[in-house]
Amino acid sequence: MNGSRILTVILLFVILSFPGFSQLRGGGEAYPNLHPDKEAMARFQANRFGMFLHWGPVTLRGTEIGWSRGKIVPIADYDNLYKEFNPVLFDADKWIKTAKDAGMKYFIITAKHHDGFCLFDSKYTDYDIMSSPYKKDIVKALADACKKYGVDFGIYYSLADWHHPDYATRYGGDPRPVSESIMPRYVQYMKDQLKEIIVNYDPKVLWFDGSWEECLTHEMGMDLYAYLHSLKSDVIINDRIDKGFQGIEVRNNANQEKYAGDYATPEQRIGAYQVNEPWETCMTICEQWAWKPNDKMKSLDTSLETLIRTAGGGGNLLYNVGPMPDGRFEQRQTDLLLQMGDWMKINGKAIYGTKGGPYEPNPDFVSTRKDKTIFIHILNKNLSDLTIPVPAEIKIIKASDLGSGKTIALKVENGTLKLNLDKGRKLPYVLALETSADTGNLATITKK
Structure with a gap:
């Protein structure tokens, strides 16, 4: 050899x-x-x-x-x-x-x-x-x-x-x-x-x-x-x-x-x-x-x-x-x-230590996730509300503004989450969605 x-x-x-x-x-x-x-x-x-x-x-x-x-x-x-x-x-x-x-x-x-x-x-x-x-x-x-x-x-x-x-x-x-x-x-x-x-x-x-x-x-x-x-x-x-x-x-x-x-x-x-x-x-x-x-x-x-x-x-x-x-x-x-x-x-x-998704990037926002939290990065200044499907494997427990820590009222109906957004906020800003389970293995969700 x-x-x-x-x-x-x-x-x-x-x-x-x-x-x-x-x-x-x-x-x-x-x-x-x-x-x-x-x-x-x-x-x-x-x-x-x-x-x-x-x-x-x-x-x-x-x-x-x-x-x-x-x-x-x-x-x-x-x-x-x-x-x-x-x-x-x-x-x-x-x-x-x-x-x-x-x-x-x-x-x-x-x-x-x-x-x-x-x-x-x-x-x-x-x-x-x-x-x-x-x-x-x-x-x-x-x-x-x-x-x-x-x-x-x-x-x-x-x-x-x-x-x-x-x-x-x-x-x-x-x-x-x-x-x-x-x-x-x-x-x-x-x-x-x-x-x-x-x-x-x-x-x-x-x-x-x-x-x-x-x-x-x-x-x-x-x-x-x-x-x-x-x-x-x-x-x-x-x-x-x-x-x-x-x-x-x-x-x-x-x-x-x-x-x-x-x-x-x-x-x-x-x-x-x-x-x-x-x-x-x-x-x-x-x-x-x-x-x-x-x-x-x-x-x-x-x-x-x-x-x-x-x-x-x-x-x-x-x-x-x-x-x-x-x-x-x-x-x-x-x-x-x-x-x-x-x-x-x-x-x-x-950003640090996160995984991309579960929502596929789109013109209005992108998402990242870590443990039991999904982060929604708002990128469209004209977006007045966020309406997204909730994966069947989890429940959304709380929504908050990551920068201020302020809790945001959330509404979930028929598997869909809706949040009212502040159109006056300086972009980009991030929403934190606390969930009931780990988000790492959630399948990709394409925004319709």
Whole structure:
């Protein structure tokens, strides 16, 4: 038996023996018994709201990270931006405290994007933050700040690397034949760096991207998933480690069984209603992932509705911020995040640790649930009353306004609940319906 097969057998034995073993997603067809840690996945889903952060030397040009290399910014220019990158106003504590105050429970930083530049200190490349004028490990500072503030730390790592000489392409859509690259050597480079990341920063989540590239194969994705679990059994890994990523919707069961990855990642849109499979919408607070001068920013109302509709559909929201070249968040973005945090201080009970539904999201409201309570998030300012069917398995005992705690008169007739609403209330607001039994297994109810 060769070394890799021995490693696989040992790995499967360790994972199957681990008390947190879960049946949700996992290692794909090559590793059918390799699954994410149950407790780690439950914690990830309970967090519901996180900060995504795209940053690097490209902010000196204000163009999109990775994608502008060779298309908007000449390659020679782009690849030398790191020599000017000196974010002297970067403050990891301020970043993570802002995330914490926004109500965010986890944080994910682009340690390496498609452009190949590393924001961490890597012994496997000189194309990293230690070769810039800044010369400080940004990822280490953020990992330490997350521990300080009790925010779960995660790392984004692109499988693509248009700067690395052994990788198959130089930029998105590069027509260079795959045969000119030395991909086995590049794959080893990835594994070496990812081991560095796990050993040095202990991330709870690894967020991959780039798997659509032709030179990255399904077999590579499954192998990498197993390798990472051999290093850290409870790390949570997204679906973009493998070819099963669809970009919009949650994967179906057939894809889940074939491809590696623990949760789906619809991008720049709220995922479809799915309460039995883990997923996470990743979305920008402005329009571009990396910082852009005067980029159009989403309103507070849009931001809150995005968070609420994501939770009501059963998913997490990973909301992206792009810091400026000097290391600061734009004040307008910070202000918006803190306003979201003010809402979460009052209504977070209806977001954190909840399950989507049982009412399918609709234009008027969405619902979340936890234990014996159903939370109704009102989103239509013109809605004068709430008329909804009551599941046969439960009784509605009490209705109240979550923000004020004020009891609301309720009327139930022929299995239908009707509540009069205050049309003058500022949206969004949340109603709490206390029920007679646990709501977790209630079937989905579609509003007629």
